[in-house]
Amino acid sequence: MSVLYPKVVFIGLGLIASSMALAMRAANLCEVIVGHARSKETRDVALEIGLVDAVFADPIAAVQDADLVVLALPVGAMGEMAALIGPHLKAGTTVTDVGSVKVAVILAVQPHLPVNVHFIPGHPIAGTEFSGPRSGFARLFQGRWWLLTPHPEVDTQAFARLCELCRKMGAKVDQMDAAHHDLVLAVTSHTPHLIAYTMVGVADDLGRVTDSEVIQYSAAGFRDFTRIASSDPTMWRDVFLNNKEATLEILGRFTDELAQLQNAIRLGDGAHLHAYFTRTRAIRRNIIDAGQDTSAANFGRDAKETTTKS
Amino acid sequence: MSVLYPKVVFIGLGLIASSMALAMRAANLCEVIVGHARSKETRDVALEIGLVDAVFADPIAAVQDADLVVLALPVGAMGEMAALIGPHLKAGTTVTDVGSVKVAVILAVQPHLPVNVHFIPGHPIAGTEFSGPRSGFARLFQGRWWLLTPHPEVDTQAFARLCELCRKMGAKVDQMDAAHHDLVLAVTSHTPHLIAYTMVGVADDLGRVTDSEVIQYSAAGFRDFTRIASSDPTMWRDVFLNNKEATLEILGRFTDELAQLQNAIRLGDGAHLHAYFTRTRAIRRNIIDAGQDTSAANFGRDAKETTTKS
Structure with a gap:
């Protein structure tokens, strides 16, 4: 089987998260997808159009037993969210983000995550001028670059798995220094x-x-x-x-x-x-x-x- | 018949001129199209792909018996060209241009044209990032605006005819003060x-x-x-x-x-x-x-x- 992460959790359900969810389902890369969004309307839409199997108003409830957590929030909201969910992640979980800025996100997120969680910052160079859960489409990442800016001492297995996920969603992967x-x-x-x-x-x-x-x-x-x-x-x-x-x-x-x-x-x-x-x-x-x-x-x-x- | 100008002459054979030639032929708006371009290669291509019925290295030869002359040159080249061809235009000919700037073109061109020639400056708001005679296509003006900036004392019949030409090439016409x-x-x-x-x-x-x-x-x-x-x-x-x-x-x-x-x-x-x-x-x-x-x-x-x- 090509399942890479049995349980995937999206924190934020906008254009990138919804496109990832559709691309992951299309390629059978996960078994269960759940999501959290601050707005009830966004959560309802995501559930209604089948992006996710379940939604949670509480991000802590959403990340239970997650194998992969995707922070798909505005860059300024990442730190606070990491502080909230950090203590509730199981050992070995991979956390990534899709923010357009990397140094500030690393500084905001990393300190809040347990040492046994793999944080691998990322940025898919893809998007449209639209936003929200209805704007996603599975082909968004096709032929586009997905930049990952891991810490030099990143777990190599965890890193390789995330690279594979990005590639299976259609992207080309490159590794880069965050600055x-x-x-x-x-x-x-x-x-x-x-x-x-x-x-x-x-x-x-x-x-x-x-x-x-x-x-x-x-x-x-x-x-x-x-x-x-x-x-x-x-x-x-x-x-x-x-x-x-x-x-x-x-x-x-x-x-x-x-x-x-x-x-x-x-x-x-x-x-x-x-x-x-x-x-x-x-x-x-x-x-x-x-x-x-x-x-x-x-x-x-x-x-x-x-x-x-x- | 819908022929508006029996003989049309293009001075310059780039994206706009070639698109106009194709649009005019498609809608049967003229009988004969001839062209002048400074570069021999451009002239040869225009003839070879059937944009024009004849090409002339000499602009004076090109404008003989013209009913409509279209100045489709860079804005800075219009004045000199008007000085060259002005004395050779027949009475009642309409001259228009397709420059993106209007006041400077009017100041450069108008003084060189005989009083019995109708100069009606124009600007089709249409284009692509490509240039040259091969870049034209008949639908370029479809649904786009064609701005005309005539002198207040323009001949109304000549003006109406040029408006009709623009509309029959698919454009919407608007009239505006040049400045x-x-x-x-x-x-x-x-x-x-x-x-x-x-x-x-x-x-x-x-x-x-x-x-x-x-x-x-x-x-x-x-x-x-x-x-x-x-x-x-x-x-x-x-x-x-x-x-x-x-x-x-x-x-x-x-x-x-x-x-x-x-x-x-x-x-x-x-x-x-x-x-x-x-x-x-x-x-x-x-x-x-x-x-x-x-x-x-x-x-x-x-x-x-x-x-x-x-």
Whole structure:
């Protein structure tokens, strides 16, 4: 049998937890799935659509006899939850999380877990702009990376089992130092999100350009920003508060570089602009070649397009 | 018959011109299409794939007997081209352009055209990250806006005919003051593009985070920026140089607002961040309701997703 963890417990039942539950069931990776969420509505939905076999309002009741506990909460809520459930975990249990920040989560969670529990922090690089238990789908992790940032002295068997779980859900697994993870993600995710939120906020502020114009003519680039900026506010607040240093460092570089481009526009320095825009174009090609995005125009969003490509 | 312009001439044969040619042929809106492009390769491709019935290396030869001339060039090249072809246009010809900036184009083009020629500036809010004659497709304008910024004393018949052409290519037509157009587009398009270029440039610069990591883990938000930042460098250089004031104004607001969010992160002001991110989320919903984007997760790029939505 391919069962890796007889009893899996999700603490938090949002997009990632619900997708994991569906992927685990699809591949028969566990026998029983139970869940806890703070909101009664979320618990009811999760039970109703069959994500979990049982739900518990009390996280301590949920983690009884767990073989794997998945902390799928906003990053800022992980420490308190670990303190609550830590004393009630059986020896040998694996605990993982799916937070977008790793150093802060490790510092918040690790001290509360017994030494005979294996804590292996993780981060699946997958998601959509939707949240909640209904937003999950089993294929979310297909071909995506799942980064694990274990302690150097992690139990090798426990680590190997979690890697296998991630792979069987369709992901590719990579191991990384937690601090390095936080810097990489500040570049590929956290700073882009903050910038998108800001641009959408500016558009919203602008009295002279009415909302309806901004919305009607959004196809020119802005709509891509609005997708990013429609992600879960609590999750993102916690990301920025908990990856402060790396985000501020990348933001600093961003504002420096933007100031240079602003200056080039002001001075009419076309050569500088052209050289800059040419360099960035190549990166897109690399992302498509690496299988991390579609080469279809506009992400393939206009599915009925026919092209003249020959 | 629905022929609106017997002879149509495209000056420039990139994404927009090739899509227009295909859309016009599909709806039988013209009898003959000819084209000019500076590059021999572009001309050869356009002829080979049947976009045009004839190509000319000399733009003056191309515009002979034209009923409609479409300037589909980078914004910075329009004035010189108008000076060249202006004296060779027959009375009653309509000239339009498809530039992303309107005031600068009007100032550059209008003085070179004879008074008996109807110049009606235009801007289809449609495109992809691809360029060149092979990137066009007939459905590009379907459901998209085509903004026209005519002079108040425009010939009403000529204007009505151009509106009909745009509608028959699938677009919705709106009329707007040129300066207002440039401000709206600075918000919905020009500033977002500059920001995306900058973010991708920063990622490229960052020695400590290797290129391959940025690319591998790009699914977390960054890949959307790279799509925008892979657009045509010459076109975008000209946009910024020719919509300088509006772009710099919006950029100024953007950097102010970003500084406030940076400060909130620095000070750990979670309430400010959460309120900001909640506000921007609503705008996405409006864009989807307005039919300007798909509600499918991740733009529907993972087409084989199945969801648990009930």
